[in-house]
Amino acid sequence: MDLFQTLLRLIKNLLLGLLALLLVFEEWGWDTLSALVGWIARLPLLAWLERRIRALPPWAALLMFTVPALALLPVKVGALWLFGQGHAALGLVLLLGAKLLGTAVLARLFHLTQPALMQLAWFARWYPRWKAWKDRLLAYVRNSAPWRTARAFKTRVVTQVRAWWQAWRG
Numbered sequence: 001m002d003l004f005q006t007l008l009r010l011i012k013n014l015l016l017g018l019l020a021l022l023l024v025f026e027e028w029g030w031d032t033l034s035a036l037v038g039w040i041a042r043l044p045l046l047a048w049l050e051r052r053i054r055a056l057p058p059w060a061a062l063l064m065f066t067v068p069a070l071a072l073l074p075v076k077v078g079a080l081w082l083f084g085q086g087h088a089a090l091g092l093v094l095l096l097g098a099k100l101l102g103t104a105v106l107a108r109l110f111h112l113t114q115p116a117l118m119q120l121a122w123f124a125r126w127y128p129r130w131k132a133w134k135d136r137l138l139a140y141v142r143n144s145a146p147w148r149t150a151r152a153f154k155t156r157v158v159t160q161v162r163a164w165w166q167a168w169r170g
Contacts, residue, residue, distance in 0.1 A: 020141045033100065034107035041108070053112045061116035062123075065109050072102045 041050050053064055075098040082091030110117075117123045141147055 033104035061113035
């Protein structure tokens with residue numbers, strides 16, 4: 001194998017690794033944060049708004065789902081600008097905040113708009129393919145040695161913290 005192909009494979013694996021990390025975060029945040037927003041959405045005004053969103057026709061549902069995602073793009077670019085200006089901590093806080101807020105809102109919006117989105121032929125054709133590919137990638141990551149090691153470490157830490165907490169509480 002020549003140097004070019006080796007470099008290409010390295011770049012591909014690096015990008016797949018970064019994508020996998022992003023998807024793992026999204027997967028964790030998607031359900032957890034959507035449930036949190038759903039709990040908050042029990043407030044009367046937000047419940048009314050959710051009913052309106054659920055009733056949208058397919059193309060309006062698509063706009064409802066994509067506009068907030070696009071609205072967060074300038075915030076993320078601003079975070080990168082802060083990194084470039086030497087304000088790494090502030091940039092990181094802004095980027096993480098935008099990621100958490102964006103995941104929470106988009107997860108809830110997707111939950112509300114998915115039935116309408118599935119009425120769009122191209123969406124109904126491509127979404128199951130995307131989901132299957134994503135699920136295979138996540139299964140590969142979860143079966144990897146680093147993931148299993150990290151999970152075992154997390155389990156040990158949680159067990160230790162619980163034991164410490166129980167001992168402290170008496």
